[in-house]
Structure formats: structure tokens, C-alpha cells
Amino acid sequence: IFQANEITDELWEELEETLILGDVGVPVAQELVERTQKRVERENIKATRDAYLILQQEMVRILTPAEPMRIDDPRLLTIVLVVGVNGSGKTTTIGKMAHWYKNRGRKVVLGAADTFRAAAIDQLKIWGERAGVDIIAHEPGADPGAVVFDAVRASQESRQADLLIVDTAGRLQTKYNLMQELEKIKRVAAKQVHRAPHEVFLVLDASTGQNAISQAKSFKDSAGVTGIILTKLDGTSKGGAVLSINHELGVPVRFVGTGEQIADFAEFDPVAFVEGLVG
Amino acid sequence: SLTDKLQGVFDKLARQGKLTEADVNAAMREVRLALLEADVNYKVVKDFVARVRERAVGREVMESLTPAQQVVKIVNEELIELLGKPAPLNLSGQTPHVLMLVGLQGSGKTTMAAKLALRLRKSGQRPILVAADIYRPAAIQQLEILGKQIDVPVHSEGTSVPAATIAKNAVRLAREKAYTTVILDTAGRLQIDDQMMQELEQVRMVTRPSEILLIVDAMTGQEAVHVAEGFNQRVALTGLIMTKIDGDARGGAALSVRQVTGVPIKFLGTGEKLPDIEPFQPDRLAGRILG
Numbered sequence A: 001i002f003q004a005n006e007i008t009d010e011l012w013e014e015l016e017e018t019l020i021l022g023d024v025g026v027p028v029a030q031e032l033v034e035r036t037q038k039r040v041e042r043e044n045i046k047a048t049r050d051a052y053l054i055l056q057q058e059m060v061r062i063l064t065p066a067e068p069m070r071i072d073d074p075r076l077l078t079i080v081l082v083v084g085v086n087g088s089g090k091t092t093t094i095g096k097m098a099h100w101y102k103n104r105g106r107k108v109v110l111g112a113a114d115t116f117r118a119a120a121i122d123q124l125k126i127w128g129e130r131a132g133v134d135i136i137a138h139e140p141g142a143d144p145g146a147v148v149f150d151a152v153r154a155s156q157e158s159r160q161a162d163l164l165i166v167d168t169a170g171r172l173q174t175k176y177n178l179m180q181e182l183e184k185i186k187r188v189a190a191k192q193v194h195r196a197p198h199e200v201f202l203v204l205d206a207s208t209g210q211n212a213i214s215q216a217k218s219f220k221d222s223a224g225v226t227g228i229i230l231t232k233l234d235g236t237s238k239g240g241a242v243l244s245i246n247h248e249l250g251v252p253v254r255f256v257g258t259g260e261q262i263a264d265f266a267e268f269d270p271v272a273f274v275e276g277l278v279g
Numbered sequence B: 001s002l003t004d005k006l007q008g009v010f011d012k013l014a015r016q017g018k019l020t021e022a023d024v025n026a027a028m029r030e031v032r033l034a035l036l037e038a039d040v041n042y043k044v045v046k047d048f049v050a051r052v053r054e055r056a057v058g059r060e061v062m063e064s065l066t067p068a069q070q071v072v073k074i075v076n077e078e079l080i081e082l083l084g085k086p087a088p089l090n091l092s093g094q095t096p097h098v099l100m101l102v103g104l105q106g107s108g109k110t111t112m113a114a115k116l117a118l119r120l121r122k123s124g125q126r127p128i129l130v131a132a133d134i135y136r137p138a139a140i141q142q143l144e145i146l147g148k149q150i151d152v153p154v155h156s157e158g159t160s161v162p163a164a165t166i167a168k169n170a171v172r173l174a175r176e177k178a179y180t181t182v183i184l185d186t187a188g189r190l191q192i193d194d195q196m197m198q199e200l201e202q203v204r205m206v207t208r209p210s211e212i213l214l215i216v217d218a219m220t221g222q223e224a225v226h227v228a229e230g231f232n233q234r235v236a237l238t239g240l241i242m243t244k245i246d247g248d249a250r251g252g253a254a255l256s257v258r259q260v261t262g263v264p265i266k267f268l269g270t271g272e273k274l275p276d277i278e279p280f281q282p283d284r285l286a287g288r289i290l291g
């Protein structure tokens, strides 16, 4: 690719292509390039490298959350619901999150509310052991709402937990009855604890393309998603769809998953993320 | 829909008997947007649009169609051709036939292994499932539960025996017990993870599969091309299976992966239950990608 130091017309097509290849999607890619062009003009920018920096600034602006997470607010018991489509990395992420918060002094309990998928409860139990936290589970096939009810009560009473993280079954956002099931799970938690769930994380696979936006919209409507956890960023996909999700829905990325081990988990850093996408 | 968007484009241009270059250029912009929105890879879209443009300019608009419909017809035909003919599983030659399932983490391999086993059992074969994922917590239990649901045996050796050894032993067992098909479920992995890709090469070497099937999630975005290339370069793929097509992901990755590997799409995963598998049909997938 011809690397000019002075800005030429090819640059704008190159920027748009880089963004689209990163799964940013055409509308947001075009908007970002337009914003960059306007600023380049207004600020009298001449060097290609500076145009890239301006683009990165505009992307960081979109990705920077307006508010901190509720998970850190002081309260007796914080309830976190983890949702998302099949195979996105929910169960693994919960194991990592348990480890993360236990290391930060929280008393964590996990709720095994995926009562549908083969060996889902076994899988979460292994993660619970690795993280050194308790798990509340019923038998496969049990009502997920009943598991949540039990997990909340155990967290409050026998386990004295201050953070309950609930795993749910993967579900495609187009399945009405499964999305209804999520609403029901939320209501169970809300009945037991004031303003619960305090955080609803949508776990999103970074290799997902434009369907991520449809996922975020549906899960936001049914489950009240408050944040995104972007997984599998250790792969070659850039996860650019989160720009549209922020831009259109205002849902921020809070954490990232960068591997299959318990420590492969970090707070979302917009600057590092953007450099990975268009650096 | 694409037809509606193209209709809008052609309403602004004069109606003619043939598609002019101006007509086609305007239409190709909409086609490009539709394909990118459907997650077809940027470079694949470029080549595709160039090919369609060539076929469309100067083309007669058929009596029964509007110019917009004529362009959609050309795009649809080109898509169907690229997606390729449906192809069955290669079960030729001496039994046991080995099917090896590979792909990224969470793409649906374990579920698809069981789906294929059920399908084969129903068609008179004697399949055996092999739990060659020694990494994912409770992966073996997952496959064992699925195997029980469909009355297909599962060969496993725990998580301390190398995957290639488990696979090799399974093939020998299959030969001894007259199983016709050995279905290898492997661990999810990144195509850039050299050590894990080496493991795949070893499994392939000791089992000589008649099918190496890349399992691809329908919602995969632009990187589908590099993922497929990566797997294909290390273990020559013989087929593709796209999963989770029961959602509303457009599935453009199918076009990208097919284009870059030349490998046939064999099946689609259409749900979470084990009967939810269908043979690939190019016209239905083409319509879905076009939106």
C-alpha cells in the first residue's frame, strides 16, 4: 500500500476500508471518516499520521463510557446477570470475572442458571473451583428463575456474599420465548433485591459481524443490558461492531476477554482497542 | 430489501431496454452496501461486484422484469453460482470413515458432531463420537450427554492423554468393533495459535480423515476469510458447515469462506437441538445474504 506522508484522497478510502475490515460497519465507518475529514480541514492537518490520530480520537470519544459501572457501588449485595448468544463466552467470562473480583476483595457467589445446555452446570462448577468461589446450582432442566431465587437467597444468608454473578443459557436474540425467559429471570432478582440486577453484561464474541448490533438491540430491550464484555480479542478479529453499539445504543464496553485462561480478562481500554483496530 | 433499494435507484434513471453503464454503477453501490451489511468480506465484495457489473452492463432487461429486478436476478444467480452446489459427506472407500470437525471457539463443533452422528445413525450407519477436546472444562461430559441422547457411543480418554492419541485409539477401536464412521470433535482454537494448529495436524496425520469440516458461525464478520485460510493451510479442508443459521445473521461469511477456500458448503446448523441440521441449499442462503 502506498504510504504517503501528505494527505491525499486515497487516505479516506484507506481509512474506510480499514474500519470496515475491522467490522465497524459501513454507516459508522463513513461517519467516522467524515468527522475526521472535517477536523483535518478545520485544524489544517497536513500529515497522514495526524489524520490517523484524529480518527483514533473520534473513535475513543465514541467508546468512552459516560458513567462508571454500578458493580462498584457500595451495597449489601450486587447482582450481575450475564447474557448473550450461544457460544459467545459467557460461562468462561464468569469464571474470569469471579477471579477478578475475588482478587479485589469481593465475596463472590455464582448462580448456574443455564439449566438447558449439556454439561453447562458442570462447566461452571469447574470455573467456580478454579476461582475459589461457591456455586448455587440445581439439576439440569430446572427452572432458571428458581435457580436465581435460590442463588440470591443463599448469597444474602448462608454465603454472606456481596457479589452474585448469574450465568444464563446462550440464546439467539430472535427467539421470542427465550428472550421472555430472560425478562422473567430479571423479575425474580428484582423482587428479591432492590434495583436488581444492578449490572447486565452482554457477552459478545469479537469475531461477530454486523449481527452484533441486532444482538445488542434485542438484549437491551429484553434484558436491559448495561455493558458489554468483548471476548476472543486474542483472535484476529477487531470487534469493531462495538462502535455501532456505542454510537446507536449508548451501551459501553466494560471488559475484554483475551484468552481461555482465568487471568485473560481486563478492563476495557478504549485507546488500546482503537490502536488495535486502526493503528 | 435490495430490490426495493434498487427500485429507488432505477426510478431516478430513464427506463431503457438495456442496462446502461450508469444504471449498473448506481445499482452496484447498493449491492456493495447490502453485501457488506451481510458480513461478506470487503475484498470478496469488490471482486463480486466487478463480476456482476461485467455481466450486467448492456444486458437486456427481460420483458417481465423491472431493471431493478433484472439486476437482482443477475446478483442472485452470481451468488448461487459462487456458493456452489450442495455436496454430500464423503463416505467412500473402506470403513471406518473419519470425519474431523475443526473451527474457532464456540462455533458449534461439539453440537454439530452429535448432529452428524444422529443423521448418520438414522441413515443406517454405525457412528462413534470421539471426545478429542482435552482443554475445555466439561467438554467430555458435554459430548457424553449428547451421545446418550442419540444412542451413539462416545470414546474418551480423559484430559491427560494427547488428542492425537485419543483419535488414533478411537479409529482402531472403530475398526475392531465395526463402527462405520468416526466423528472427531476437536477443541476450539485460533488459526493463529501455532501449537494448537500443530495438534490438529497431528490428529489428521494419525486418523487420515475423509472429511475435514470447518465449522463456521453464521454471525462471523470480516475475519472469516483469514480464519478459513488459516485452517485450510494447515489441514486441507474438505467441507464447510455453517451454524446458528436459525438466527437473523445474514451469513455473508459463507460466501467469503467459499470464495477463499473453494471448499463446498455441506450442511447448515439450524438450532440447538440435535435434529436441527439441514443439507446446504445455495438458493436459500443466497436469498438470505442478499437480504
Ligand SMILES: Nc1nc2c(ncn2[C@@H]2O[C@H](COP(=O)(O)OP(=O)(O)OP(=O)(O)O)[C@@H](O)[C@H]2O)c(=O)[nH]1
Residues within 6 Å of the ligand: A084, A085, A086, A087, A088, A089, A090, A091, A092, A093, A114, A117, A120, A168, A169, A170, A171, A203, A231, A232, A233, A234, A235, A256, A257, A258, A259, A260, A264, B105, B106, B136, B188, B190
Ligand atoms: N480464545 C478465546 N476463547 C474464549 C474466550 N472466552 C471464551 N472462549 C472460549 O469460547 C468457547 C465458548 O465459551 P463458553 O464460556 O462455553 O461460551 P458460552 O457463551 O457460555 O456458551 P453457551 O453457554 O453454550 O452459550 C470456549 O471454548 C471458551 O474457552 C476468549 O476471550 N478467548
Ligand SMILES: Nc1nc2c(ncn2[C@@H]2O[C@H](COP(=O)(O)OP(=O)(O)OP(=O)(O)O)[C@@H](O)[C@H]2O)c(=O)[nH]1
Residues within 6 Å of the ligand: A086, A087, A117, A170, A172, B103, B104, B105, B106, B107, B108, B109, B110, B111, B112, B133, B136, B139, B186, B187, B188, B189, B243, B244, B245, B246, B247, B268, B269, B270, B271, B272, B276
Ligand atoms: N441456535 C443455535 N445454537 C447452536 C447451533 N449450534 C450450536 N449451538 C449452540 O452454540 C453453543 C456452542 O456450541 P458448542 O457445540 O459447544 O460449540 P463448540 O464449537 O464445540 O465450542 P468449543 O468446543 O468451546 O470451541 C451451544 O450453546 C450450542 O447449543 C445452531 O445451529 N443454532
Ligand SMILES: [Mg+2]
Residues within 6 Å of the ligand: A090, A091, A092, A114, A120, A168, A169, A170
Ligand atoms: Mg455457557
Ligand SMILES: [Mg+2]
Residues within 6 Å of the ligand: B109, B110, B111, B133, B136, B139, B185, B186, B187, B188
Ligand atoms: Mg466443543
